[in-house]
Amino acid sequence: MPSPVPDTDHVAMLVGVAVDVERAPVLRSLDFAVAPGESVGLVGANGSGKSTLLRVLATLLPPVGGHGHVLGAALGSAECAVVRPRIALVGHTAALYPRLTVRENLRFLARLTGRREHAADEALEAVGLAGAADRRADACSQGMQRRAELARVLLTEPRLLLLDEAHTGLDPASTGLVNAVAEQVRERGGASVVVSHDHARLRGAADRLVEIVEGRARPVRAEVPA
Numbered sequence: 484m485p486s487p488v489p490d491t492d493h494v495a496m497l498v499g500v501a502v503d504v505e506r507a508p509v510l511r512s513l514d515f516a517v518a519p520g521e522s523v524g525l526v527g528a529n530g531s532g533k534s535t536l537l538r539v540l541a542t543l544l545p546p547v548g549g550h551g552h553v554l555g556a557a558l559g560s561a562e563c564a565v566v567r568p569r570i571a572l573v574g575h576t577a578a579l580y581p582r583l584t585v586r587e588n589l590r591f592l593a594r595l596t597g598r599r600e601h602a603a604d605e606a607l608e609a610v611g612l613a614g615a616a617d618r619r620a621d622a623c624s625q626g627m628q629r630r631a632e633l634a635r636v637l638l639t640e641p642r643l644l645l646l647d648e649a650h651t652g653l654d655p656a657s658t659g660l661v662n663a664v665a666e667q668v669r670e671r672g673g674a675s676v677v678v679s680h681d682h683a684r685l686r687g688a689a690d691r692l693v694e695i696v697e698g699r700a701r702p703v704r705a706e707v708p709a
């Protein structure tokens with residue numbers, strides 16, 4: 484339910500949020516905030532609700548209790564549709580048209596969002612996909628598809644980047660790419676929330692870690708080394 488007071492100091496803030504999935508409670512009394520320029524790592528057991536929280540932050544899943552704001556839009560309000568283009572959710576499966584080439588996918592997105600097609604080629608180059616740009620998306624490996632997703636993020640310059648299973652399908656050398664993309668979002672005053680089961684890699688990408696336990700968010704004490 485919408486809060487009457489928008490929070491402008493945070494990219495996203497949730498207060499006492501409750502979320503059901505298929506009528507079953509998943510998140511309960513959850514408080515969570517992410518500030519401009521910040522990267523938060525999200526950890527927790529399988530099924531604890533990490534992906535669910537990302538969908539809430541993406542404004543795709545309205546809470547059944549509590550309140551929150553994302554990019555100034557109250558969760559559950561019509562304003563969510565306005566801010567949604569400034570949120571990038573990179574999920575388990577790639578959001579690519581399988582029969583189009585990687586380049587066609589990115590150029591199509593560039594046109595849709597009012598950008599030059601050349602910007603699509605630049606984004607593909609930045610993620611090391613220039614050589615595979617003419618390959619159909621469904622012929623790409625999982626790691627290549629993930630790189631194409633990161634190119635999508637570079638192209639659309641979101642204020643809030645939500646990365647689910649950030650390191651899945653990426654070789655160790657590609658971890659730097661995930662961090663670089665998140666860093667670029669942060670440099671522009673945006674924020675990122677990164678889910679990963681690879682805690683060692685996550686610590687390299689996040690300012691702090693938050694764990695989802697029994698539907699609530701709690702800080703993970705071990706600090707990220709400076």
Ligand SMILES: Nc1ncnc2c1ncn2[C@@H]1O[C@H](COP(=O)(O)OP(=O)(O)OP(=O)(O)O)[C@@H](O)[C@H]1O
Nearest residue numbers: 504505509527528529530531532533534535536695
């Ligand atoms: N489409 C769905 N239908 C029914 N239940 C669902 C659905 N999606 C998620 N759930 C349930 O919601 C709960 C939270 O799932 P969620 O995917 O958010 O967890 P997670 O922490 O991201 O898990 P994992 O680490 O395994 O990816 C789980 O109990 C899951 O079974």
